[in-house]
Amino acid sequence: MSTAPLLVFGAGHIGRAMAQSALAAPGAPPVHVVTRQPDAPDGATHHRIDAADEPALAALAKTLPEISGLLITTGTLHTEAYAPEKTLKALDPQAMAEVYRVNCILPATILKHFLPRLPRNTPAFAAALSARVGSISDNALGGWVSYRASKAALNQVIRTFSIELARTHPQARLIGLHPGTVATPLSQPYRGTAPTVFTPAESAAHLWRVIEGTTPEHSGNLFAWDGQHIAP
Numbered sequence: 001m002s003t004a005p006l007l008v009f010g011a012g013h014i015g016r017a018m019a020q021s022a023l024a025a026p027g028a029p030p031v032h033v034v035t036r037q038p039d040a041p042d043g044a045t046h047h048r049i050d051a052a053d054e055p056a057l058a059a060l061a062k063t064l065p066e067i068s069g070l071l072i073t074t075g076t077l078h079t080e081a082y083a084p085e086k087t088l089k090a091l092d093p094q095a096m097a098e099v100y101r102v103n104c105i106l107p108a109t110i111l112k113h114f115l116p117r118l119p120r121n122t123p124a125f126a127a128a129l130s131a132r133v134g135s136i137s138d139n140a141l142g143g144w145v146s147y148r149a150s151k152a153a154l155n156q157v158i159r160t161f162s163i164e165l166a167r168t169h170p171q172a173r174l175i176g177l178h179p180g181t182v183a184t185p186l187s188q189p190y191r192g193t194a195p196t197v198f199t200p201a202e203s204a205a206h207l208w209r210v211i212e213g214t215t216p217e218h219s220g221n222l223f224a225w226d227g228q229h230i231a232p
């Protein structure tokens, strides 16, 4: 087992649960958590960094010559300043740019700095939390244009970087993950009719199973919590 650390970006509800689950696994590597928050789960090494601060990301990457895995759990759907759009009239360009920045540009920047830190000659993974609603072919309802478009763009980033990764790190895979509907503040106003709502710990357990079940042949794709492939 490698002693190179697992690097987790984001200490939101699902991110924390995934880090805690990794920390509890027997023989697991050390866990480093990068977050804007003042604390990280007990047992993790805490890096208080905003992923928008690219020089800070570059400095962190210098201190971590190798990582065994990379997990990006950041993302946004609503804040006090914006909410998912019901109609095209609701589109606010500034809000759309912010959702795009958080959901696509931040993960892309993290991948830029930390995909090269995966080992070149042993199996390793990188994964980012995306969302099923980022699937263009699955979009039958409309609405939520900023969130949908930003997650579709993230899925394209994942596909694009997976191709480059395969050339330099043939044993690594980079995948997107849909965590299901999870009881967190992010989904709280919108999960009324969801048939199943997971706790963050339940979703984390599912997502770790999906990560462990993937190989480099799966790289570049989006998978749901139950392992199902989600078409782009």
Ligand SMILES: NC(=O)c1ccc[n+]([C@@H]2O[C@H](COP(=O)([O-])OP(=O)(O)OC[C@H]3O[C@@H](n4cnc5c(N)ncnc54)[C@H](OP(=O)(O)O)[C@@H]3O)[C@@H](O)[C@H]2O)c1
Binding pocket: 009, 010, 011, 012, 013, 014, 015, 034, 035, 036, 037, 050, 051, 052, 073, 074, 075, 076, 077, 102, 106, 129, 130, 131, 132, 178, 179, 180, 181, 182, 183, 184, 185, 186, 187
């Ligand atoms: N909950 C669901 O039902 C559901 C369903 C589908 C997909 N997802 C996806 O799962 C991921 C995690 O969701 P969650 O429910 O765990 O949400 P959450 O508890 O609200 O966590 C949000 C995470 O995103 C980061 N973040 C939010 N705004 C940011 C900003 N402006 N700049 C930098 N970082 C920011 C936070 O970083 P800090 O750690 O620095 O605070 C936090 O780690 C998201 O990508 C979401 O789209 C969730």
